[in-house]
Amino acid sequence: MNLLFKISCGLFVLCAKAGKEESGCIINTFLQQTAVPETFSITVNKRNFSHDLVEQSGECVVAILSTETDFETIKRFGMQSGRSVDKFDGIDFKTTSIGIKVPYIKGIMGYFALKVLKTVDMGTHTMFVLSTVENKAFVESGDALTYDYYQNFIKPKPEIKTIERTEKWVCKICGYIHEGPLPPDFICPLCKHPASDFEKVQ
Template sequence: MSEMDKKAMYKLTYGLFVCTAVLGEKKNGCIINTAIQVASDPNLISIAINKSNYTHDMVKESKKCNISVLSTEAPFELFKHFGFQSGRNVDKFANYKKYSVASNGIPYILEGTNAYFSLEVVQMVDLGSHTLFICKPTGMEVLRNKQSCTYEYYQENIKPKPEAVGVTIEGETVWKCRICGYTYVGEELPDDFICPICKHPKDDFEKIVK
């Protein structure tokens, strides 16, 4: 009988990317960890975006986007800016200037990146929590010769180490998201709980003990 040790999921390797889109006058972007070449003839790239992200809706409607490949030089503030807030509530490009615009009219990120791809959606697959977009590249460019940032590198070298938390003054238990550091106070974490910041489920939370 096989075991279901969900920690095995952390052994899968991922890159990290900023997916950007434009819809009307709105520019937006979010952090994704799935962008891979799935075919060479024709050349196709797949990306998966959580449906709770506003960027998801923009890509679904516009049928195009850019992905900027994050490098090991990417600062934590870049992850916070594009990953820890929603484009439904803020304009992520209002005061952000470290980008250029590709020929498809969509921004790509210049800070902490080593390449970008302009993509046109040719197929969409509903995966439940995410949509898988199969895309053909319409443009691509190497920006600098720096190593790409893996999810493991982000966890070990970029994301700040969690502070010791434990329990509140009132003695309540604290749960911390392993992905973004969001904390939830309560003895038990609801089974259907979704992190309001990075959208990860209960399995990515750990009980913090002093």
């Protein structure tokens, strides 16, 4: 049993913009820290393009995902880089009061528009402490998407072809399959998790 998967947390779309550059990514670290004043925090991998945009602009938007989210939304925002693709191309979106786009599609319950109060260097990640500028609900009801629900009901199960003898390793986070020996410094090209999050396909 991997206890990390048993820690209850949600899944969210982090959206950011700096100058003409804009992007979004999937995070599972959006937390309310205080009620009065209303403050939140997010922790973002420094390899993510969205991390750089939040750092540069001091602003971001966090969209709340629901259990109606499909895997295509997770793929769009979590398994490709905003440095090379426009993640908002071809989908409906709203522009918030701070000028940052937020997806307006099935599975998005609403959003918080936020300003950065302070940052904490976490090594591979940065923690951003945030204050609320505005929040808006897109739906009146529904269940927020948790990481556990995503793992069990949304993430596709990897197809294992037993007739092939090539050594294979599967990412326990996103399902990406690596063929051949797994180097200790390997980084998943989809979700950016390290080799320790891969398990050998038997």
